[in-house]
Amino acid sequence: MSVQTEQGASAALARFAAALRFEHIPIPVLRRAEDLFLDWLASALAGKGARPVEAIDRFAQAMGPSLTHDVTFNADAEVLISRRSTSAYFAAMVNAAASHYVEQDDVHNGSVFHPATVVFPPALALAQSLGKSGKDFLLAVVVGYEVGIRVGEFLGRSHYRIFHTTGTAGTLAAAAAAGSLLGLNAEQMLHAFGSAGTQAAGLWEFLRDAADSKQLHTARAAGNGLTAAWLAKEGFTGARKILEGDQGMATGMCAISPAPQPAKLTDRLGSRWALAETSFKFHASCRHTHPAADALLRVMTTNGLHADDIAKVVCHVHKAAIDVLGPVVDPRTVHHAKFSMGTVLALVARFGFAGLTEFDQHFFDAMTTDFCRRVVMVLDEEVDTAYPVRWIGKVTVTTRDGRLLHGRVDEPKGDPGNTLSRPELEDKARRLAAFSGGASADEITRLIQLAWTLTEQKQLGRLL
Amino acid sequence: MSVQTEQGASAALARFAAALRFEHIPIPVLRRAEDLFLDWLASALAGKGARPVEAIDRFAQAMGPSLTHDVTFNADAEVLISRRSTSAYFAAMVNAAASHYVEQDDVHNGSVFHPATVVFPPALALAQSLGKSGKDFLLAVVVGYEVGIRVGEFLGRSHYRIFHTTGTAGTLAAAAAAGSLLGLNAEQMLHAFGSAGTQAAGLWEFLRDAADSKQLHTARAAGNGLTAAWLAKEGFTGARKILEGDQGMATGMCAISPAPQPAKLTDRLGSRWALAETSFKFHASCRHTHPAADALLRVMTTNGLHADDIAKVVCHVHKAAIDVLGPVVDPRTVHHAKFSMGTVLALVARFGFAGLTEFDQHFFDAMTTDFCRRVVMVLDEEVDTAYPVRWIGKVTVTTRDGRLLHGRVDEPKGDPGNTLSRPELEDKARRLAAFSGGASADEITRLIQLAWTLTEQKQLGRLL
Numbered sequence: 001m002s003v004q005t006e007q008g009a010s011a012a013l014a015r016f017a018a019a020l021r022f023e024h025i026p027i028p029v030l031r032r033a034e035d036l037f038l039d040w041l042a043s044a045l046a047g048k049g050a051r052p053v054e055a056i057d058r059f060a061q062a063m064g065p066s067l068t069h070d071v072t073f074n075a076d077a078e079v080l081i082s083r084r085s086t087s088a089y090f091a092a093m094v095n096a097a098a099s100h101y102v103e104q105d106d107v108h109n110g111s112v113f114h115p116a117t118v119v120f121p122p123a124l125a126l127a128q129s130l131g132k133s134g135k136d137f138l139l140a141v142v143v144g145y146e147v148g149i150r151v152g153e154f155l156g157r158s159h160y161r162i163f164h165t166t167g168t169a170g171t172l173a174a175a176a177a178a179g180s181l182l183g184l185n186a187e188q189m190l191h192a193f194g195s196a197g198t199q200a201a202g203l204w205e206f207l208r209d210a211a212d213s214k215q216l217h218t219a220r221a222a223g224n225g226l227t228a229a230w231l232a233k234e235g236f237t238g239a240r241k242i243l244e245g246d247q248g249m250a251t252g253m254c255a256i257s258p259a260p261q262p263a264k265l266t267d268r269l270g271s272r273w274a275l276a277e278t279s280f281k282f283h284a285s286c287r288h289t290h291p292a293a294d295a296l297l298r299v300m301t302t303n304g305l306h307a308d309d310i311a312k313v314v315c316h317v318h319k320a321a322i323d324v325l326g327p328v329v330d331p332r333t334v335h336h337a338k339f340s341m342g343t344v345l346a347l348v349a350r351f352g353f354a355g356l357t358e359f360d361q362h363f364f365d366a367m368t369t370d371f372c373r374r375v376v377m378v379l380d381e382e383v384d385t386a387y388p389v390r391w392i393g394k395v396t397v398t399t400r401d402g403r404l405l406h407g408r409v410d411e412p413k414g415d416p417g418n419t420l421s422r423p424e425l426e427d428k429a430r431r432l433a434a435f436s437g438g439a440s441a442d443e444i445t446r447l448i449q450l451a452w453t454l455t456e457q458k459q460l461g462r463l464l
Numbered sequence: 465m466s467v468q469t470e471q472g473a474s475a476a477l478a479r480f481a482a483a484l485r486f487e488h489i490p491i492p493v494l495r496r497a498e499d500l501f502l503d504w505l506a507s508a509l510a511g512k513g514a515r516p517v518e519a520i521d522r523f524a525q526a527m528g529p530s531l532t533h534d535v536t537f538n539a540d541a542e543v544l545i546s547r548r549s550t551s552a553y554f555a556a557m558v559n560a561a562a563s564h565y566v567e568q569d570d571v572h573n574g575s576v577f578h579p580a581t582v583v584f585p586p587a588l589a590l591a592q593s594l595g596k597s598g599k600d601f602l603l604a605v606v607v608g609y610e611v612g613i614r615v616g617e618f619l620g621r622s623h624y625r626i627f628h629t630t631g632t633a634g635t636l637a638a639a640a641a642a643g644s645l646l647g648l649n650a651e652q653m654l655h656a657f658g659s660a661g662t663q664a665a666g667l668w669e670f671l672r673d674a675a676d677s678k679q680l681h682t683a684r685a686a687g688n689g690l691t692a693a694w695l696a697k698e699g700f701t702g703a704r705k706i707l708e709g710d711q712g713m714a715t716g717m718c719a720i721s722p723a724p725q726p727a728k729l730t731d732r733l734g735s736r737w738a739l740a741e742t743s744f745k746f747h748a749s750c751r752h753t754h755p756a757a758d759a760l761l762r763v764m765t766t767n768g769l770h771a772d773d774i775a776k777v778v779c780h781v782h783k784a785a786i787d788v789l790g791p792v793v794d795p796r797t798v799h800h801a802k803f804s805m806g807t808v809l810a811l812v813a814r815f816g817f818a819g820l821t822e823f824d825q826h827f828f829d830a831m832t833t834d835f836c837r838r839v840v841m842v843l844d845e846e847v848d849t850a851y852p853v854r855w856i857g858k859v860t861v862t863t864r865d866g867r868l869l870h871g872r873v874d875e876p877k878g879d880p881g882n883t884l885s886r887p888e889l890e891d892k893a894r895r896l897a898a899f900s901g902g903a904s905a906d907e908i909t910r911l912i913q914l915a916w917t918l919t920e921q922k923q924l925g926r927l928l
Contacts, residue, residue, distance in 0.1 A: 051699065052700055052701075055695055055698040055699065055700045056695070056700075058698060059691060059694055059695060059698070062551070062694070063528070063529075063551040063552065063553035063554070063694075064527070064528065064529060064551070065527075065528060065529040065530070066529070087526070087527040087528070088527065089527035090527070161711075162711050162715055162716035163716060167662075191675070194669075194670060194673075194675055194677065195676075195677060195680055197667065197669075198631075198665060198666055198667045198669065198670060198677045198680065198681065199665050199666075199680065199684055200665055201662060201663050201664055201665040202662055202663075203661065203662045203703070203706065203711055203712055203713065203716055204711040205658075205661075205662070205703040205705060205706055205709040205710070205711040205712040206658060206662060206702060206703040206706075207711070208703065208704075208705075208709065208710075208711070209658075209701070209702075209703055209704050210701075211655070211658055211701040211702050211703050211704075212659075212695075212700050212701045212702070213658065213659060213662045213702055213703065216659055216662065216663065216695070216700075217662065220663055220688070224684070227523060230523055230526070230527075231519055231520070231523060231676075231680070234519040234522060234523070235515065235519060236516055236519045236520075236676050236680075237516075237670075237673070237674075237675040237676045238670060238673075238675050238676070238677055239667070239669040239670040239672065239673055239675050239677065240672075240673050240675075241669060241672075242667065242669055242670075245669040245672065246669070246672075247625075247626050247667055247668040247669040247671070247672070247787075248667055248669040249667065251626055252626035252627060252667055252717065253716065253717070323711075
């Protein structure tokens with residue numbers, strides 16, 4: 001038996017996370033990490049003014065240190081939406097809450113996990129607070145993605161049925177990214193994983209009530225992961241098999257079959273780059289709506305249909321789409337509407353795109369709610385079997401003149417095989433930055449420049 | 465169907481928590497709350513100098529506001545071990561970590577939950593920071609106990625098999641106590657519960673490695689519960705059925721039968737006072753060791769035995785004792801030894817009492833480790849059936865001269881029917897305060913006075 005097997009999969013993953021160096025990362029992976037940075041930054045700026053995000057920022061103001069009062073100490077990281085300085089812990093929390101609000105942040109299909117919103121906030125906050133370089137920052141980001149995605153894949157579908165994987169796996173991802181910047185060795189990294197996993201939380205129950213928990217989950221994952229790494233640096237120990245142990249995350253939080261497989265934690269470490277498998281969101285809604293949305297668009301384009309021509313849309317979906325979107329009936333807020341398959345398809349049918357502005361101005365008008373009632377979801381065996389590795393979109397459209405039309409996409413817009421180009425990403429970033437005045441046109445231009453020159457930055461200072 | 469049933473058990477519990485007033489609490493319950501306060505305070509002081517606790521305090525210093533730097537703002541609550549001032553959030557975190565270290569804090573049998581360590585820290589921190597009275601503080605404490613214990617009972621044994629209930633139910637308990645001091649109405653209290661439950665975490669996996677997670681669990685429960693209540697006051701919403709919902713805590717975190725029963729959440733609210741059912745710890749070890757320890761003491765006293773007379777001790781225990789203590793073989797730290805049945809029985813056999821000093825000086829000497837090897841645990845049907853409502857102690861002792869002796873206690877020392885008197889509590893508090901110099905003799909005398917006169921305090925200021 002190899003040492004790796006003896007020590008367990010968590011230990012092997014920690015060794016990889018601690019040992020990875022910037023030079024090991026292939027250039028295309030670095031370029032993709034820069035893409036993801038810009039995309040995340042814009043999502044964070046677009047969270048400005050959102051009620052739940054501002055509440056978390058007020059908590060950070062009430063409980064954390066503040067530059068105004070505390071010039072030289074503990075306030076060295078940047079809150080993007082308010083441009084305040086505070087400690088790395090609170091900056092990570094607020095930026096994580098902000099970047100998960102408008103539902104435009106990235107997603108990794110196989111793990112059903114949103115890495116950016118939990119990896120970039122602790123990485124940026126610690127890089128700023130420790131005076132690290134752009135290369136250090138990118139390395140930490142890659143470490144966070146590689147760890148978090150594998151943890152999400154390991155926890156799998158039975159976990160995701162009840163738990164918001166971005167909150168749970170996200171805590172490990174944040175710990176790994178923070179641990180990289182703190183220079184943790186393999187042993188310390190394993191302790192950081194243990195402390196992260198034992199803090200991991202986030203239940204889907206909030207979705208039924210359109211409650212504000214989603215941003216709390218990312219805020220906590222970012223902050224708790226950072227805490228775990230920081231404590232490990234101080235000698236604080238954690239469980240050595242927090243993921244695969246008899247009283248660990250998989251046993252406690254994936255009780256329904258199929259049972260998790262520890263080999264997923266160490267899948268091709270150092271040769272497979274999970275970061276590059278991440279999808280960008282094109283529509284501003286829950287990713288589970290995108291395959292059907294793109295399939296509907298294809299039917300409409302191919303057949304020259306308008307929204308009014310459509311009598312009914314049957315979406316043939318995977319089980320998780322029904323679990324997450326099913327409880328959302330009669331959405332009354334923009335945020336809830338982003339989890340309504342009917343609303344998303346209505347906006348797509350009417351405007352060809354379900355972006356922030358489309359949601360903001362049209363999520364509840366008569367034409368949308370009327371179309372919404374024409375949409376149903378049914379479980380589809382082919383789609384469900386392919387999921388989560390592939391997110392196939394299949395719809396059957398009945399037209400008002402009685403035709404039955406089928407639409408299908410195998411890779412929704414934004415998936416790795418159908419990704420967004422840098423001009424498309426820049427365009428999306430400008431839209432997100434402008435959406436609630438998070439940054440001016442000049443500022444977002446400078447941030448785009450920064451993203452494309454990250455490897456040249458000797459020290460990451462304030463972004464705004 | 466009544467409104468209460470329609471809205472669910474979480475809602476009914478939240479209404480109770482929001483509506484309870486000081487005048488409703490029976491006098492004996494108030495007196496017991498004062499007892500628990502002194503007992504908690506002494507446990508917190510005894511955590512001074514403990515490595516994991518000090519690490520969490522350094523984290524709070526690095527990430528939180530500090531009186532030195534920030535005189536007038538955000539630093540109005542007291543960290544007992546360092547006597548620093550910081551924000552209520554960080555004070556609650558550090559005091560919660562400190563008070564769960566020496567394993568002398570209280571326990572509620574039926575819920576297998578340690579209420580004091582997660583209820584008092586947020587209550588004290590917010591009472592100090594909001595300038596509340598002793599009566600407000602005691603009300604919040606009672607609310608926290610009543611909610612947390614019922615949540616622990618609801619989650620039950622299948623939850624406790626994997627999860628540290630004090631971390632999970634503790635987050636709800638902390639939210640309830642904090643919510644009381646913040647004056648949350650029933651609706652806000654329900655949102656606080658939702659936000660608390662979706663942050664609730666804590667896995668037993670760390671115990672296998674004698675890792676430091678136990679104090680992290682209580683620190684997070686206290687801090688996260690306080691956060692949930694604070695956010696609810698700001699309008700932040702949470703799931704309305706976080707406990708009993710289809711994607712709530714019970715479904716996600718108690719997958720093994722028996723299934724949780726929502727009626728336990730509302731068991732005799734306002735007439736049954738769960739706080740008064742709480743046990744004080746007499747020995748400084750995991751509560752699961754106490755019934756056997758007391759049964760062994762009884763055999764030894766009755767038969768005039770010394771430690772050397774004993775060839776073998778068979779402890780007839782409940783299943784949870786095996787789950788929690790079973791993984792602890794060959795303990796190498798004082799803290800780990802507190803979860804070793806063998807070590808505890810060795811100290812009890814040698815000194816008649818397993819206190820902090822006995823552990824500190826003798827947990828690993830030859831006589832202890834030798835006795836340790838003579839102790840085994842076996843599952844006992846009667847004990848397991850009675851658990852967790854009753855913690856029966858049963859041992860079979862084989863003497864070196866070949867006698868087979870049976871010992872039994874039905875209520876271990878410290879249980880409600882065999883509780884500690886105020887002089888005994890004062891004595892324990894003095895020992896804990898002196899253990900690592902947490903407070904001087906004069907100071908602990910003043911704190912004892914404060915505990916017995918809490919209802920007269922117009923405003924809770926600094927304790928030290």
